[in-house]
Amino acid sequence: MNSNRQVFLQLIDLYERHGYSIATGLNPTLFSNWPIPSFTAVYKKGETVRTGGGIAPVEVFFIEALMQERAFKKVFIIGNAFGWSTFAFALADRNAQVLALDAGIEGEDNLLGIELTNRIAEAEQLNVKCILGFSPQDVAATVKEHLDGAPDLVFIDGLHTEEQVKKDFEACRAVSSTNTVYLFHDIIISGTMEKAFLDICDMAPDHVSHVLWRTTSGMTMLVPRELNKELAPVISGYSEAEDYVNRVKKTARYRVYLDRITTLRAVNFVKSLIPIPRRWKKWYDV
Numbered sequence: 001m002n003s004n005r006q007v008f009l010q011l012i013d014l015y016e017r018h019g020y021s022i023a024t025g026l027n028p029t030l031f032s033n034w035p036i037p038s039f040t041a042v043y044k045k046g047e048t049v050r051t052g053g054g055i056a057p058v059e060v061f062f063i064e065a066l067m068q069e070r071a072f073k074k075v076f077i078i079g080n081a082f083g084w085s086t087f088a089f090a091l092a093d094r095n096a097q098v099l100a101l102d103a104g105i106e107g108e109d110n111l112l113g114i115e116l117t118n119r120i121a122e123a124e125q126l127n128v129k130c131i132l133g134f135s136p137q138d139v140a141a142t143v144k145e146h147l148d149g150a151p152d153l154v155f156i157d158g159l160h161t162e163e164q165v166k167k168d169f170e171a172c173r174a175v176s177s178t179n180t181v182y183l184f185h186d187i188i189i190s191g192t193m194e195k196a197f198l199d200i201c202d203m204a205p206d207h208v209s210h211v212l213w214r215t216t217s218g219m220t221m222l223v224p225r226e227l228n229k230e231l232a233p234v235i236s237g238y239s240e241a242e243d244y245v246n247r248v249k250k251t252a253r254y255r256v257y258l259d260r261i262t263t264l265r266a267v268n269f270v271k272s273l274i275p276i277p278r279r280w281k282k283w284y285d286v
């Protein structure tokens with residue numbers, strides 16, 4: 001495998017070489033606004049392997065950029081599914097040790113996903129391991145037994161409930177150092193975990209919080225104050241100006257509402273006759 005290639009391309013190639021095909025990164029607006037195809041699934045001979053979904057391509061790009069910015073040595077992940085994000089970290093820095101914990105509870109092929117991860121890791125001689133177990137209760141023992149010290153980067157992508165993400169964070173923090181960076185998947189898109197993330201921020205006053213608005217799922221991050229400046233270029237590349245985010249939110253609501261009304265042909269015709277007043281323009285255009 002050409003390790004100079006973009007990590008996303010290496011990942012697709014990795015699964016292909018082991019007999020699996022990847023489906024990923026489709027634009028939801030082309031598919032009745034269904035968000036799922038924007039994330040990643042794996043197939044074998046046309047049959048879906050039923051595990052939790054993998055992160056979206058933009059999120060793989062982010063991980064690659066993050067691992068380029070700082071040499072994280074020990075990555076701990078909650079939520080492996082079929083290994084897509086686990087391998088993203090490992091391919092982004094082949095010197096990093098990557099350990100994932102997965103409860104094997106999402107989809108009937110989840111255990112196959114864990115086994116596939118470990119099989120590919122061994123065949124490719126990547127420093128990757130996935131352990132079957134539950135967060136929070138198995139986090140401490142798993143890290144102690146399988147990671148060569150405290151993780152310096154934690155990725156939380158397990159069960160997407162408000163209560164669980166807080167438990168995941170607390171369990172990881174107990175085995176981490178003060179310099180550990182935390183990355184959370186699906187926080188904004190879940191609609192329920194945003195509040196949990198705010199509580200987590202309160203629990204970690206020595207970390208700076210970031211919402212990575214340019215990632216597909218609305219990933220968030222907690223960065224130790226001392227590392228914030230060092231990681232700023234990559235974080236700002238995947239964040240968005242707050243006032244722009246707020247304007248887009250308002251405009252999107254307004255536009256969707258307007259589109260619903262104007263699906264009626266007659267209303268559309270009348271609308272075409274009425275120029276949009278200047279002062280309304282700011283609502284109509286971002």
Ligand SMILES: C[S@@+](CC[C@H](N)C(=O)[O-])C[C@H]1O[C@@H](n2cnc3c(N)ncnc32)[C@H](O)[C@@H]1O
Nearest residue numbers: 052054055079081084085103105106135158159
């Ligand atoms: C969305 S998938 C992870 C996807 C993966 N991070 C990727 O992008 O390739 C979520 C996974 O979390 C696992 N999971 C759910 N609850 C868990 C828990 N309490 N402890 C560990 N794993 C859990 C599920 O079995 C599932 O495989």
